[in-house]
Amino acid sequence: MNLAEILFATAERHSPRRAVTDVRSGRSVSYGQLASEAERLAAFLKAEGVEPGQRIGLLAPNDLTYLPAAFGLLAAGACFVPLASNLTPTEIAEIVREVQLNGCLSWPKAAPLPSAPGHADASARRAVVKGGECEGYAFQWIDRRAEAPVEFTKLNAAFIRFTSGTTARSKGVVLSHEATAARVEASDRVLKFSEEDRILWVLPLAYHFAVTITAYVRAGSHILLCPDTLPKAIVDAARRLRASVLYAAPLHFERMGNLGPSDPLSSIRVTLSTAAPIAPVVMERFESVYGVPVGQAYGIIEAGLPCINLGTEGLPATSVGRPVPGYAVAIFSDDGKLLPPETLGEIGVRGDGLFSAYYSPWRLREQVASEGWFLTGDFGFLDRSGALHLKGRKKALILVAGLKFFPEEVEDCINQFPGIKESRVFGRPHARMGEVPCAEVVVDPAGCDLDALRSHCARALSSYKVPLEFTVVDAVPRTPSGKIRR
Amino acid sequence: MSTGNLSRLDPEEVARAVTDFINTTIMARTRPVRPDDDLELAGLDSMALLKVLLFIEAHYGFWMPDEDLVTDNIRTARAFAAYICRRSA
Numbered sequence: 001m002n003l004a005e006i007l008f009a010t011a012e013r014h015s016p017r018r019a020v021t022d023v024r025s026g027r028s029v030s031y032g033q034l035a036s037e038a039e040r041l042a043a044f045l046k047a048e049g050v051e052p053g054q055r056i057g058l059l060a061p062n063d064l065t066y067l068p069a070a071f072g073l074l075a076a077g078a079c080f081v082p083l084a085s086n087l088t089p090t091e092i093a094e095i096v097r098e099v100q101l102n103g104c105l106s107w108p109k110a111a112p113l114p115s116a117p118g119h120a121d122a123s124a125r126r127a128v129v130k131g132g133e134c135e136g137y138a139f140q141w142i143d144r145r146a147e148a149p150v151e152f153t154k155l156n157a158a159f160i161r162f163t164s165g166t167t168a169r170s171k172g173v174v175l176s177h178e179a180t181a182a183r184v185e186a187s188d189r190v191l192k193f194s195e196e197d198r199i200l201w202v203l204p205l206a207y208h209f210a211v212t213i214t215a216y217v218r219a220g221s222h223i224l225l226c227p228d229t230l231p232k233a234i235v236d237a238a239r240r241l242r243a244s245v246l247y248a249a250p251l252h253f254e255r256m257g258n259l260g261p262s263d264p265l266s267s268i269r270v271t272l273s274t275a276a277p278i279a280p281v282v283m284e285r286f287e288s289v290y291g292v293p294v295g296q297a298y299g300i301i302e303a304g305l306p307c308i309n310l311g312t313e314g315l316p317a318t319s320v321g322r323p324v325p326g327y328a329v330a331i332f333s334d335d336g337k338l339l340p341p342e343t344l345g346e347i348g349v350r351g352d353g354l355f356s357a358y359y360s361p362w363r364l365r366e367q368v369a370s371e372g373w374f375l376t377g378d379f380g381f382l383d384r385s386g387a388l389h390l391k392g393r394k395k396a397l398i399l400v401a402g403l404k405f406f407p408e409e410v411e412d413c414i415n416q417f418p419g420i421k422e423s424r425v426f427g428r429p430h431a432r433m434g435e436v437p438c439a440e441v442v443v444d445p446a447g448c449d450l451d452a453l454r455s456h457c458a459r460a461l462s463s464y465k466v467p468l469e470f471t472v473v474d475a476v477p478r479t480p481s482g483k484i485r486r
Numbered sequence: 487m488s489t490g491n492l493s494r495l496d497p498e499e500v501a502r503a504v505t506d507f508i509n510t511t512i513m514a515r516t517r518p519v520r521p522d523d524d525l526e527l528a529g530l531d532s533m534a535l536l537k538v539l540l541f542i543e544a545h546y547g548f549w550m551p552d553e554d555l556v557t558d559n560i561r562t563a564r565a566f567a568a569y570i571c572r573r574s575a
Contacts, residue, residue, distance in 0.1 A: 085531075230557070401536055433540070458513070462533070
Protein backbone atom coordinates (compact mmCIF):
# COMPACT_ATOMS: atom_id res chain seq x y z
CA MET A 1 0.00 0.00 0.00
CA ASN A 2 0.94 3.67 -0.24
CA LEU A 3 -0.25 6.40 2.16
CA ALA A 4 -0.91 8.74 -0.75
CA GLU A 5 -3.82 6.46 -1.70
CA ILE A 6 -5.50 7.62 1.50
CA LEU A 7 -5.44 11.19 0.20
CA PHE A 8 -6.65 10.15 -3.26
CA ALA A 9 -9.55 8.18 -1.76
CA THR A 10 -10.63 11.15 0.34
CA ALA A 11 -10.34 13.45 -2.69
CA GLU A 12 -12.71 11.17 -4.58
CA ARG A 13 -15.32 11.38 -1.83
CA HIS A 14 -14.86 15.02 -0.87
CA SER A 15 -13.24 16.81 -3.80
CA PRO A 16 -14.71 20.29 -3.17
CA ARG A 17 -14.35 20.20 0.61
CA ARG A 18 -11.62 22.28 2.16
CA ALA A 19 -8.61 20.24 3.17
CA VAL A 20 -6.24 22.87 4.55
CA THR A 21 -6.54 26.54 5.44
CA ASP A 22 -3.68 28.85 6.35
CA VAL A 23 -5.15 30.73 9.30
CA ARG A 24 -2.97 33.77 8.77
CA SER A 25 -3.57 34.35 5.06
CA GLY A 26 -7.06 32.80 5.03
CA ARG A 27 -6.18 30.83 1.88
CA SER A 28 -7.47 27.29 1.50
CA VAL A 29 -7.01 24.29 -0.75
CA SER A 30 -9.70 21.69 -1.30
CA TYR A 31 -9.15 17.94 -1.19
CA GLY A 32 -9.44 17.87 -4.98
CA GLN A 33 -6.74 20.54 -5.33
CA LEU A 34 -4.52 18.90 -2.72
CA ALA A 35 -4.70 15.53 -4.50
CA SER A 36 -4.05 16.92 -7.96
CA GLU A 37 -1.12 19.02 -6.74
CA ALA A 38 0.33 15.96 -4.98
CA GLU A 39 -0.03 13.95 -8.20
CA ARG A 40 1.63 16.73 -10.17
CA LEU A 41 4.55 16.82 -7.70
CA ALA A 42 4.86 13.05 -7.90
CA ALA A 43 5.01 13.22 -11.71
CA PHE A 44 7.63 15.98 -11.48
CA LEU A 45 9.79 13.91 -9.13
CA LYS A 46 9.47 10.79 -11.30
CA ALA A 47 10.44 12.83 -14.36
CA GLU A 48 13.58 13.86 -12.47
CA GLY A 49 14.36 10.20 -12.02
CA VAL A 50 13.32 9.66 -8.40
CA GLU A 51 12.84 5.95 -7.80
CA PRO A 52 10.94 4.04 -5.12
CA GLY A 53 12.91 3.61 -1.92
CA GLN A 54 15.19 6.58 -2.47
CA ARG A 55 15.58 8.80 0.57
CA ILE A 56 14.40 12.28 -0.36
CA GLY A 57 14.46 15.18 2.09
CA LEU A 58 11.67 17.72 2.34
CA LEU A 59 12.81 21.14 3.46
CA ALA A 60 9.67 23.22 3.81
CA PRO A 61 7.89 25.51 6.26
CA ASN A 62 4.55 25.09 8.02
CA ASP A 63 2.32 26.32 5.23
CA LEU A 64 -0.18 25.23 2.57
CA THR A 65 2.54 23.85 0.34
CA TYR A 66 3.77 21.28 2.86
CA LEU A 67 0.96 18.78 2.39
CA PRO A 68 1.01 18.50 -1.41
CA ALA A 69 4.82 18.31 -1.34
CA ALA A 70 4.80 15.57 1.31
CA PHE A 71 2.07 13.51 -0.34
CA GLY A 72 3.77 14.06 -3.70
CA LEU A 73 6.95 12.49 -2.34
CA LEU A 74 5.00 9.54 -0.96
CA ALA A 75 3.04 9.08 -4.19
CA ALA A 76 6.31 9.01 -6.14
CA GLY A 77 7.35 6.09 -3.94
CA ALA A 78 10.14 8.02 -2.26
CA CYS A 79 10.97 7.55 1.39
CA PHE A 80 10.32 10.97 2.79
CA VAL A 81 12.79 12.52 5.25
CA PRO A 82 11.41 15.69 6.89
CA LEU A 83 14.03 18.40 7.36
CA ALA A 84 12.82 21.02 9.83
CA SER A 85 13.37 24.54 8.51
CA ASN A 86 15.24 25.57 11.67
CA LEU A 87 18.00 22.99 11.25
CA THR A 88 21.53 24.32 10.91
CA PRO A 89 23.74 23.32 7.96
CA THR A 90 25.76 21.13 10.33
CA GLU A 91 22.62 19.29 11.43
CA ILE A 92 21.44 18.85 7.85
CA ALA A 93 24.86 17.51 6.86
CA GLU A 94 24.56 14.89 9.58
CA ILE A 95 21.15 13.75 8.29
CA VAL A 96 22.44 13.61 4.71
CA ARG A 97 25.29 11.38 5.86
CA GLU A 98 23.41 9.12 8.27
CA VAL A 99 20.37 8.29 6.12
CA GLN A 100 22.28 8.44 2.83
CA LEU A 101 19.96 11.08 1.47
CA ASN A 102 19.67 10.77 -2.31
CA GLY A 103 18.04 14.10 -2.99
CA CYS A 104 16.02 16.92 -1.55
CA LEU A 105 12.85 18.82 -2.38
CA SER A 106 13.02 22.37 -1.02
CA TRP A 107 10.64 25.27 -0.77
CA PRO A 108 11.50 28.35 -2.84
CA LYS A 109 13.31 30.29 -0.12
CA ALA A 110 15.67 27.50 0.90
CA ALA A 111 19.26 27.64 -0.28
CA PRO A 112 20.54 24.63 -2.23
CA LEU A 113 22.07 21.94 -0.04
CA PRO A 114 25.70 21.03 -0.52
CA SER A 115 26.15 17.85 -2.53
CA ALA A 116 27.70 14.81 -0.95
CA PRO A 117 31.50 14.68 -1.22
CA GLY A 118 32.51 13.68 -4.73
CA HIS A 119 29.09 14.45 -6.26
CA ALA A 120 29.43 18.16 -6.93
CA ASP A 121 28.27 17.88 -10.55
CA ALA A 122 25.13 15.92 -9.82
CA SER A 123 23.58 18.59 -7.65
CA ALA A 124 24.67 21.62 -9.62
CA ARG A 125 21.35 21.54 -11.46
CA ARG A 126 18.10 22.14 -9.60
CA ALA A 127 14.78 21.41 -11.26
CA VAL A 128 12.05 23.88 -10.37
CA VAL A 129 8.30 23.27 -10.11
CA LYS A 130 6.32 25.64 -12.35
CA GLY A 131 2.90 26.96 -11.38
CA GLY A 132 0.44 25.49 -8.89
CA GLU A 133 0.51 25.61 -5.10
CA CYS A 134 4.14 24.41 -4.96
CA GLU A 135 5.40 26.91 -7.54
CA GLY A 136 9.11 27.49 -7.08
CA TYR A 137 9.83 24.27 -5.17
CA ALA A 138 13.19 22.87 -6.30
CA PHE A 139 14.49 19.34 -6.50
CA GLN A 140 18.18 18.52 -6.37
CA TRP A 141 20.22 15.38 -6.20
CA ILE A 142 22.65 15.11 -3.33
CA ASP A 143 24.00 11.61 -3.86
CA ARG A 144 21.82 9.97 -6.46
CA ARG A 145 23.53 6.58 -6.36
CA ALA A 146 23.70 6.16 -2.58
CA GLU A 147 22.33 2.71 -1.82
CA ALA A 148 20.36 1.76 1.23
CA PRO A 149 20.82 -1.52 3.10
CA VAL A 150 19.14 -4.41 1.24
CA GLU A 151 16.65 -4.94 4.07
CA PHE A 152 15.57 -1.32 3.78
CA THR A 153 14.53 -1.79 0.15
CA LYS A 154 12.12 -4.54 1.22
CA LEU A 155 10.38 -2.46 3.85
CA ASN A 156 8.14 -0.22 1.74
CA ALA A 157 9.47 2.69 3.80
CA ALA A 158 7.37 5.85 3.93
CA PHE A 159 9.33 8.04 6.34
CA ILE A 160 12.58 8.38 8.15
CA ARG A 161 12.25 10.58 11.17
CA PHE A 162 15.74 11.68 11.99
CA THR A 163 15.88 11.73 15.73
CA SER A 164 18.07 9.84 18.02
CA GLY A 165 16.55 6.55 19.03
CA THR A 166 16.80 4.60 22.25
CA THR A 167 20.45 5.48 22.56
CA ALA A 168 22.20 8.62 21.49
CA ARG A 169 23.88 6.58 18.78
CA SER A 170 20.96 5.07 16.92
CA LYS A 171 19.65 7.48 14.38
CA GLY A 172 16.83 7.67 11.90
CA VAL A 173 13.59 5.91 12.78
CA VAL A 174 12.18 4.18 9.67
CA LEU A 175 8.41 3.80 9.33
CA SER A 176 6.85 1.70 6.59
CA HIS A 177 3.62 2.70 4.84
CA GLU A 178 1.93 -0.22 6.61
CA ALA A 179 3.17 0.74 10.09
CA THR A 180 2.07 4.34 9.55
CA ALA A 181 -1.37 3.20 8.37
CA ALA A 182 -1.64 0.98 11.47
CA ARG A 183 -0.88 3.99 13.65
CA VAL A 184 -3.45 6.10 11.85
CA GLU A 185 -6.08 3.44 12.34
CA ALA A 186 -5.22 2.94 16.01
CA SER A 187 -5.36 6.64 16.92
CA ASP A 188 -8.61 7.04 14.99
CA ARG A 189 -10.26 4.35 17.12
CA VAL A 190 -9.95 6.72 20.07
CA LEU A 191 -9.97 10.18 18.52
CA LYS A 192 -12.68 9.38 15.91
CA PHE A 193 -11.94 12.08 13.38
CA SER A 194 -14.67 12.92 10.88
CA GLU A 195 -15.32 15.19 7.93
CA GLU A 196 -17.03 17.55 10.39
CA ASP A 197 -13.79 18.16 12.29
CA ARG A 198 -11.82 21.37 12.02
CA ILE A 199 -8.37 20.71 13.41
CA LEU A 200 -6.34 23.61 14.73
CA TRP A 201 -2.70 22.74 14.13
CA VAL A 202 0.08 24.70 15.86
CA LEU A 203 2.98 22.22 15.80
CA PRO A 204 5.85 21.98 13.31
CA LEU A 205 4.78 19.70 10.45
CA ALA A 206 8.32 18.45 10.01
CA TYR A 207 8.11 16.80 13.43
CA HIS A 208 4.51 15.61 13.35
CA PHE A 209 3.43 15.02 9.77
CA ALA A 210 3.31 11.25 9.55
CA VAL A 211 0.45 9.92 11.59
CA THR A 212 -1.69 12.78 12.72
CA ILE A 213 -1.99 14.60 9.40
CA THR A 214 -2.68 11.34 7.56
CA ALA A 215 -5.41 10.57 10.09
CA TYR A 216 -7.13 13.91 9.41
CA VAL A 217 -6.81 13.44 5.67
CA ARG A 218 -8.27 9.95 5.86
CA ALA A 219 -11.33 11.31 7.67
CA GLY A 220 -11.69 14.26 5.32
CA SER A 221 -11.27 16.75 8.18
CA HIS A 222 -10.45 20.39 7.62
CA ILE A 223 -6.90 21.22 8.82
CA LEU A 224 -6.30 24.75 10.06
CA LEU A 225 -2.60 25.61 9.97
CA CYS A 226 -1.88 28.26 12.57
CA PRO A 227 1.61 29.66 11.97
CA ASP A 228 1.24 32.17 14.78
CA THR A 229 1.69 30.20 17.98
CA LEU A 230 1.36 33.07 20.43
CA PRO A 231 -1.33 32.20 22.97
CA LYS A 232 -3.82 34.93 22.03
CA ALA A 233 -3.51 34.09 18.35
CA ILE A 234 -4.32 30.42 19.02
CA VAL A 235 -7.39 31.27 21.13
CA ASP A 236 -8.61 33.77 18.51
CA ALA A 237 -8.18 31.26 15.69
CA ALA A 238 -9.96 28.51 17.65
CA ARG A 239 -12.89 30.80 18.32
CA ARG A 240 -13.13 32.43 14.91
CA LEU A 241 -12.83 29.20 12.92
CA ARG A 242 -14.81 27.09 15.39
CA ALA A 243 -12.05 24.50 15.75
CA SER A 244 -13.23 21.13 17.01
CA VAL A 245 -9.82 19.62 17.73
CA LEU A 246 -6.75 21.30 19.21
CA TYR A 247 -3.50 19.40 18.92
CA ALA A 248 -0.64 21.18 20.70
CA ALA A 249 2.26 20.94 23.13
CA PRO A 250 1.96 21.44 26.92
CA LEU A 251 3.46 24.91 26.67
CA HIS A 252 0.64 26.03 24.36
CA PHE A 253 -1.99 24.83 26.83
CA GLU A 254 -0.12 26.50 29.67
CA ARG A 255 0.15 29.84 27.90
CA MET A 256 -3.47 29.76 26.78
CA GLY A 257 -4.61 28.93 30.31
CA ASN A 258 -2.59 31.82 31.69
CA LEU A 259 -4.61 34.27 29.59
CA GLY A 260 -7.89 33.50 31.41
CA PRO A 261 -10.69 34.19 32.19
CA SER A 262 -12.46 33.62 28.92
CA ASP A 263 -15.68 32.51 27.31
CA PRO A 264 -15.70 28.73 26.87
CA LEU A 265 -14.26 27.34 23.66
CA SER A 266 -17.51 25.56 23.01
CA SER A 267 -16.67 24.26 19.54
CA ILE A 268 -13.79 22.08 20.77
CA ARG A 269 -14.58 18.40 21.30
CA VAL A 270 -11.04 17.04 21.73
CA THR A 271 -7.77 18.53 22.86
CA LEU A 272 -4.58 16.56 22.80
CA SER A 273 -1.34 17.50 24.49
CA THR A 274 1.73 15.74 23.22
CA ALA A 275 5.53 15.99 22.96
CA ALA A 276 6.19 16.39 26.70
CA PRO A 277 4.56 15.55 30.05
CA ILE A 278 1.88 18.05 31.01
CA ALA A 279 1.40 19.14 34.63
CA PRO A 280 -2.04 18.51 36.21
CA VAL A 281 -2.18 22.15 37.33
CA VAL A 282 -1.84 23.28 33.69
CA MET A 283 -4.66 20.95 32.65
CA GLU A 284 -6.89 22.17 35.48
CA ARG A 285 -6.31 25.82 34.64
CA PHE A 286 -6.98 25.31 30.93
CA GLU A 287 -10.20 23.46 31.66
CA SER A 288 -11.39 26.06 34.16
CA VAL A 289 -10.72 28.89 31.67
CA TYR A 290 -12.06 27.30 28.47
CA GLY A 291 -14.48 24.67 29.73
CA VAL A 292 -12.83 21.79 27.88
CA PRO A 293 -10.63 19.11 29.41
CA VAL A 294 -7.08 18.60 28.15
CA GLY A 295 -6.41 15.18 26.72
CA GLN A 296 -2.93 13.77 26.70
CA ALA A 297 -1.12 11.08 24.82
CA TYR A 298 2.00 9.05 25.39
CA GLY A 299 3.88 9.65 22.16
CA ILE A 300 7.20 8.16 21.16
CA ILE A 301 8.64 8.12 17.68
CA GLU A 302 9.28 4.39 17.72
CA ALA A 303 5.69 3.54 18.68
CA GLY A 304 3.32 6.37 17.74
CA LEU A 305 0.61 7.11 20.31
CA PRO A 306 0.18 3.83 22.22
CA CYS A 307 -1.81 5.46 25.06
CA ILE A 308 -4.35 8.28 25.03
CA ASN A 309 -6.25 9.84 27.93
CA LEU A 310 -8.97 12.06 26.50
CA GLY A 311 -9.69 13.51 29.91
CA THR A 312 -13.35 12.53 29.59
CA GLU A 313 -13.27 8.95 30.88
CA GLY A 314 -12.64 9.68 34.55
CA LEU A 315 -9.02 8.54 34.50
CA PRO A 316 -6.69 10.46 36.80
CA ALA A 317 -5.04 13.53 35.25
CA THR A 318 -1.67 12.04 36.18
CA SER A 319 -2.20 9.19 33.70
CA VAL A 320 -1.53 9.20 29.96
CA GLY A 321 -4.39 6.73 29.59
CA ARG A 322 -5.03 3.11 28.69
CA PRO A 323 -3.45 1.44 25.67
CA VAL A 324 -5.16 2.34 22.41
CA PRO A 325 -6.77 -0.71 20.71
CA GLY A 326 -4.06 -2.20 18.50
CA TYR A 327 -1.33 -1.68 21.09
CA ALA A 328 -0.32 -3.52 24.24
CA VAL A 329 1.68 -1.91 27.03
CA ALA A 330 3.54 -3.76 29.79
CA ILE A 331 6.05 -2.95 32.48
CA PHE A 332 9.36 -4.80 32.67
CA SER A 333 11.96 -5.28 35.38
CA ASP A 334 15.67 -4.67 34.78
CA ASP A 335 16.14 -8.35 33.98
CA GLY A 336 13.31 -8.35 31.46
CA LYS A 337 10.50 -9.90 33.56
CA LEU A 338 6.90 -8.74 33.31
CA LEU A 339 5.87 -6.76 36.38
CA PRO A 340 2.39 -6.70 38.00
CA PRO A 341 0.16 -3.56 38.20
CA GLU A 342 1.23 -0.70 40.46
CA THR A 343 4.88 -1.69 40.11
CA LEU A 344 7.42 0.72 38.67
CA GLY A 345 9.57 -0.48 35.77
CA GLU A 346 10.52 0.14 32.17
CA ILE A 347 7.63 0.64 29.75
CA GLY A 348 7.38 -1.83 26.86
CA VAL A 349 5.07 -1.39 23.86
CA ARG A 350 3.86 -3.92 21.29
CA GLY A 351 1.65 -3.45 18.23
CA ASP A 352 1.46 -3.05 14.47
CA GLY A 353 2.27 0.63 14.77
CA LEU A 354 5.81 0.03 15.99
CA PHE A 355 8.62 1.44 13.86
CA SER A 356 10.16 -0.73 11.17
CA ALA A 357 13.90 -0.17 11.70
CA TYR A 358 16.67 2.16 12.79
CA TYR A 359 18.61 3.40 9.80
CA SER A 360 22.01 4.11 11.32
CA PRO A 361 23.38 1.76 12.40
CA TRP A 362 20.93 -0.44 10.49
CA ARG A 363 18.77 -2.59 12.78
CA LEU A 364 15.38 -4.08 12.03
CA ARG A 365 12.69 -3.70 14.66
CA GLU A 366 12.85 -7.47 15.24
CA GLN A 367 16.48 -7.09 16.26
CA VAL A 368 15.67 -4.33 18.72
CA ALA A 369 12.42 -5.64 20.19
CA SER A 370 12.26 -8.82 22.21
CA GLU A 371 9.23 -11.05 21.50
CA GLY A 372 7.59 -8.04 19.90
CA TRP A 373 8.11 -5.76 22.90
CA PHE A 374 9.91 -2.52 22.25
CA LEU A 375 11.47 -1.20 25.45
CA THR A 376 11.00 2.55 25.42
CA GLY A 377 13.58 3.67 27.95
CA ASP A 378 10.78 5.40 29.86
CA PHE A 379 9.81 4.39 33.38
CA GLY A 380 6.26 4.09 34.67
CA PHE A 381 3.57 1.80 36.03
CA LEU A 382 0.14 0.55 35.06
CA ASP A 383 -2.60 1.13 37.63
CA ARG A 384 -5.32 -1.42 38.41
CA SER A 385 -7.57 0.03 35.71
CA GLY A 386 -4.82 -0.54 33.13
CA ALA A 387 -3.94 3.14 32.73
CA LEU A 388 -0.31 4.09 32.29
CA HIS A 389 1.51 6.57 34.54
CA LEU A 390 4.88 8.00 33.48
CA LYS A 391 7.68 8.40 36.01
CA GLY A 392 10.80 9.55 34.23
CA ARG A 393 13.34 8.30 31.75
CA LYS A 394 16.17 5.84 31.68
CA LYS A 395 18.14 7.73 29.07
CA ALA A 396 19.73 11.11 29.60
CA LEU A 397 17.46 12.94 27.22
CA ILE A 398 17.05 16.68 27.65
CA LEU A 399 13.55 17.99 27.01
CA VAL A 400 13.25 21.72 26.27
CA ALA A 401 9.64 22.83 25.83
CA GLY A 402 8.72 19.59 24.07
CA LEU A 403 11.82 19.29 21.89
CA LYS A 404 14.26 16.54 22.78
CA PHE A 405 17.97 15.97 22.34
CA PHE A 406 20.77 13.92 23.79
CA PRO A 407 23.51 15.69 25.77
CA GLU A 408 26.21 13.85 23.79
CA GLU A 409 25.33 15.75 20.61
CA VAL A 410 25.93 19.12 22.26
CA GLU A 411 29.02 17.88 24.12
CA ASP A 412 30.52 16.73 20.81
CA CYS A 413 29.94 20.21 19.41
CA ILE A 414 31.47 21.96 22.45
CA ASN A 415 34.46 19.62 22.55
CA GLN A 416 35.43 20.55 18.98
CA PHE A 417 36.01 24.14 20.07
CA PRO A 418 39.62 25.25 20.64
CA GLY A 419 40.57 25.42 24.28
CA ILE A 420 37.94 22.95 25.51
CA LYS A 421 39.18 19.76 27.15
CA GLU A 422 35.86 18.21 28.05
CA SER A 423 32.28 19.12 28.82
CA ARG A 424 29.04 17.92 30.35
CA VAL A 425 25.63 19.08 29.15
CA PHE A 426 22.57 18.72 31.35
CA GLY A 427 19.03 20.01 31.68
CA ARG A 428 18.32 22.40 34.53
CA PRO A 429 14.67 22.33 35.62
CA HIS A 430 12.76 25.44 34.55
CA ALA A 431 9.19 26.27 35.53
CA ARG A 432 8.07 27.20 32.02
CA MET A 433 10.37 25.29 29.73
CA GLY A 434 10.55 21.96 31.54
CA GLU A 435 14.32 22.06 31.26
CA VAL A 436 16.89 24.49 29.90
CA PRO A 437 20.23 23.24 28.58
CA CYS A 438 23.35 24.14 30.56
CA ALA A 439 26.98 23.15 30.10
CA GLU A 440 29.97 22.62 32.32
CA VAL A 441 33.27 22.95 30.51
CA VAL A 442 36.85 22.15 31.40
CA VAL A 443 39.16 24.61 29.62
CA ASP A 444 42.85 24.63 28.74
CA PRO A 445 45.11 26.57 31.11
CA ALA A 446 45.61 28.98 28.19
CA GLY A 447 41.90 29.82 28.46
CA CYS A 448 38.92 29.75 26.15
CA ASP A 449 36.67 32.49 24.79
CA LEU A 450 33.25 31.50 26.17
CA ASP A 451 31.35 34.05 24.02
CA ALA A 452 32.96 32.62 20.92
CA LEU A 453 32.10 29.14 22.17
CA ARG A 454 28.46 30.17 22.51
CA SER A 455 28.44 31.47 18.93
CA HIS A 456 30.15 28.30 17.73
CA CYS A 457 27.30 26.25 19.26
CA ALA A 458 24.64 28.59 17.88
CA ARG A 459 26.04 28.14 14.37
CA ALA A 460 26.13 24.37 14.57
CA LEU A 461 23.02 23.55 16.60
CA SER A 462 19.31 24.35 16.54
CA SER A 463 18.64 27.12 19.04
CA TYR A 464 16.87 24.92 21.58
CA LYS A 465 20.02 22.83 22.04
CA VAL A 466 22.40 25.75 22.64
CA PRO A 467 23.29 25.91 26.35
CA LEU A 468 22.00 28.97 28.11
CA GLU A 469 24.87 28.92 30.60
CA PHE A 470 28.45 27.78 30.27
CA THR A 471 30.20 27.21 33.59
CA VAL A 472 33.94 26.60 33.83
CA VAL A 473 34.73 23.69 36.15
CA ASP A 474 37.92 21.81 37.11
CA ALA A 475 36.54 18.43 36.06
CA VAL A 476 33.24 16.95 34.94
CA PRO A 477 31.70 14.43 37.35
CA ARG A 478 32.18 10.84 36.27
CA THR A 479 30.94 7.46 37.43
CA PRO A 480 33.47 4.94 38.81
CA SER A 481 33.57 3.36 35.33
CA GLY A 482 34.58 6.68 33.78
CA LYS A 483 31.28 7.65 32.12
CA ILE A 484 30.00 11.18 32.45
CA ARG A 485 27.54 11.28 35.31
CA ARG A 486 24.06 12.07 34.00
CA MET B 487 14.56 59.36 27.54
CA SER B 488 15.58 58.72 31.11
CA THR B 489 17.32 61.47 32.98
CA GLY B 490 19.48 61.10 36.01
CA ASN B 491 17.82 57.98 37.37
CA LEU B 492 20.56 55.38 37.17
CA SER B 493 18.27 52.45 37.87
CA ARG B 494 16.15 53.21 34.84
CA LEU B 495 16.88 51.18 31.72
CA ASP B 496 17.95 52.84 28.50
CA PRO B 497 15.82 51.50 25.61
CA GLU B 498 18.74 51.84 23.18
CA GLU B 499 20.99 49.79 25.39
CA VAL B 500 18.35 47.12 25.99
CA ALA B 501 17.64 46.89 22.25
CA ARG B 502 21.37 46.39 21.68
CA ALA B 503 21.58 43.70 24.38
CA VAL B 504 18.60 41.80 22.94
CA THR B 505 20.02 42.10 19.41
CA ASP B 506 23.43 40.86 20.58
CA PHE B 507 21.86 37.91 22.35
CA ILE B 508 19.89 36.94 19.24
CA ASN B 509 22.94 37.26 17.03
CA THR B 510 25.31 35.30 19.24
CA THR B 511 23.09 32.63 20.72
CA ILE B 512 20.24 32.10 18.29
CA MET B 513 21.15 33.15 14.78
CA ALA B 514 24.93 33.16 14.70
CA ARG B 515 24.81 31.33 11.39
CA THR B 516 23.00 33.89 9.27
CA ARG B 517 23.27 37.58 8.54
CA PRO B 518 23.10 39.46 11.84
CA VAL B 519 19.73 41.00 12.69
CA ARG B 520 19.43 44.69 13.48
CA PRO B 521 17.26 46.22 16.21
CA ASP B 522 14.46 47.12 13.79
CA ASP B 523 14.41 43.91 11.73
CA ASP B 524 11.23 41.84 11.80
CA LEU B 525 12.37 38.84 13.81
CA GLU B 526 9.88 36.41 12.33
CA LEU B 527 10.92 37.32 8.79
CA ALA B 528 14.54 36.91 9.89
CA GLY B 529 13.72 33.32 10.82
CA LEU B 530 13.12 33.48 14.57
CA ASP B 531 10.84 30.54 15.31
CA SER B 532 8.78 29.82 18.41
CA MET B 533 11.63 27.97 20.10
CA ALA B 534 13.98 30.87 19.46
CA LEU B 535 11.36 33.18 20.95
CA LEU B 536 11.48 31.10 24.13
CA LYS B 537 15.23 31.63 24.28
CA VAL B 538 14.65 35.38 24.18
CA LEU B 539 12.17 35.02 27.05
CA LEU B 540 14.83 33.12 29.02
CA PHE B 541 17.32 35.90 28.30
CA ILE B 542 14.86 38.51 29.57
CA GLU B 543 14.25 36.45 32.68
CA ALA B 544 17.99 36.10 33.37
CA HIS B 545 18.93 39.72 32.67
CA TYR B 546 15.89 41.77 33.64
CA GLY B 547 14.47 39.54 36.34
CA PHE B 548 10.98 38.76 35.11
CA TRP B 549 9.23 36.21 32.92
CA MET B 550 7.23 37.88 30.19
CA PRO B 551 3.63 36.95 31.02
CA ASP B 552 1.57 35.14 28.41
CA GLU B 553 -0.99 37.91 28.03
CA ASP B 554 1.83 40.18 26.84
CA LEU B 555 2.98 37.75 24.14
CA VAL B 556 1.44 39.67 21.29
CA THR B 557 3.06 40.67 18.03
CA ASP B 558 3.42 44.34 19.00
CA ASN B 559 5.73 43.43 21.89
CA ILE B 560 7.93 40.94 20.08
CA ARG B 561 8.10 41.95 16.43
CA THR B 562 11.61 43.44 16.67
CA ALA B 563 14.43 43.64 19.21
CA ARG B 564 13.44 47.26 19.72
CA ALA B 565 9.85 46.26 20.45
CA PHE B 566 11.15 43.83 23.08
CA ALA B 567 13.30 46.62 24.53
CA ALA B 568 10.38 49.05 24.71
CA TYR B 569 8.34 46.40 26.49
CA ILE B 570 11.18 45.56 28.92
CA CYS B 571 11.66 49.23 29.76
CA ARG B 572 7.93 49.76 30.34
CA ARG B 573 7.81 46.74 32.61
CA SER B 574 10.88 47.82 34.56
CA ALA B 575 9.89 51.49 34.88
